[in-house]
Amino acid sequence: xxxxxxxxxxxxxxxxxxxxxxxxxxxxxxxxxxxxxxxxxxxxxxxxxxxxxxxxxxxxxxxxxxxxxxxxxxxxxxxxxxxxxxxxxxxxxxxxxxxxxxxxxxxxxxxxxxxxxxxxxxxxxxxxxxxxxxxxxxxxxxxxxxxxxxxxxxxxxxxxxxxxxxxxxxxxxxxxxxxxxxxxxxxxxxxxxxxxxxxxxxxxxxxxxxxxxxxxxxxxxxxxxxxxxxxxxxxxxxxxxxxxxxxxxxxxxxxxxxxxxxxxxxxxxxxxxxxxxxxxxxxxxxxxxxxxxxxxxxx
Numbered sequence: 001x002x003x004x005x006x007x008x009x010x011x012x013x014x015x016x017x018x019x020x021x022x023x024x025x026x027x028x029x030x031x032x033x034x035x036x037x038x039x040x041x042x043x044x045x046x047x048x049x050x051x052x053x054x055x056x057x058x059x060x061x062x063x064x065x066x067x068x069x070x071x072x073x074x075x076x077x078x079x080x081x082x083x084x085x086x087x088x089x090x091x092x093x094x095x096x097x098x099x100x101x102x103x104x105x106x107x108x109x110x111x112x113x114x115x116x117x118x119x120x121x122x123x124x125x126x127x128x129x130x131x132x133x134x135x136x137x138x139x140x141x142x143x144x145x146x147x148x149x150x151x152x153x154x155x156x157x158x159x160x161x162x163x164x165x166x167x168x169x170x171x172x173x174x175x176x177x178x179x180x181x182x183x184x185x186x187x188x189x190x191x192x193x194x195x196x197x198x199x200x201x202x203x204x205x206x207x208x209x210x211x212x213x214x215x216x217x218x219x220x221x222x223x224x225x226x227x228x229x230x231x232x233x234x235x236x237x238x239x240x241x242x243x244x245x246x247x248x249x250x251x252x253x254x255x256x257x258x259x260x261x262x263x264x265x266x267x268x269x270x271x272x273x274x275x276x277x278x279x280x281x282x283x284x285x286x287x288x289x290x291x292x293x294x295x296x297x298x299x
Contacts, residue, residue: 001053004074005202007038009210011217014226015233029226032233033057035068036213044145044202049278050248052213054240056233062086077101077207080190102193104130105206110183120180122170129163137205145201152198160195213244245277256280
């Protein structure tokens with residue numbers, strides 16, 4: 001969370017609320033949120049290992065991300081959720097806690113929805129223009145930040161500038177009340193944020209790392225139906241932090257956590273960092289067998 005480039009996203013989960021006879025989603029059920037904050041420098045060959053932190057909140061008020069990010073600053077890649085807005089506002093000295101980086105995947109999704117429902121030629125053209133930017137991104141994935149910046153300046157910037165002029169021209173010609181106009185305004189009203197990836201080679205063109213971090217929660221919603229209470233939501237967030245961080249670092253979460261839980265009571269506290277997902281290594285077989293033979297320690 002001290003990284004100066006983070007991805008953020010959130011998703012709803014159902015939570016039992018026995019204090020209410022009838023909650024927001026029906027009898028005794030309310031809607032909580034799971035938030036994810038991701039550090040992933042692999043696309044630009046950064047040195048910091050990938051990781052994700054999850055938080056639970058009983059609602060979606062903007063105070064929650066502000067609390068989560070109170071000690072963070074830099075660039076935040078996220079959707080247009082209004083709760084992030086205060087993080088981008090300049091203070092008395094004119095400095096903002098975060099610069100916003102908008103996601104071209106979200107914009108593409110809007111145009112795709114319009115094209116799918118109306119077969120609009122304009123929406124189809126928007127998809128093609130955005131697709132050309134992603135073609136460039138595919139070629140520079142894994143390159144250094146400096147190389148990515150140079151390629152984007154030479155090839156992506158002209159396409160982005162052309163997209164803006166094209167969008168402004170079409171917005172003047174179409175009905176301002178339709179979904180197509182809404183998609184154009186979504187881009188143009190936040191244009192500096194959509195250009196952020198051109199200015200810094202570390203910045204991704206979209207918020208895919210955070211969206212991927214949300215998928216296990218989405219799958220879980222279909223299986224565990226709800227959390228038993230707010231404490232259960234917090235436990236879920238902590239468990240997902242460990243499991244998904246292990247997966248980001250190419251580990252088998254079950255093997256990693258089983259080993260860590262077996263070792264942690266005897267592990268020297270100043271070396272606790274050795275058990276973090278990006279540092280963990282399994283014990284040699286003989287040491288592992290001694291721990292297993294010793295049996296569980298009393299709680």
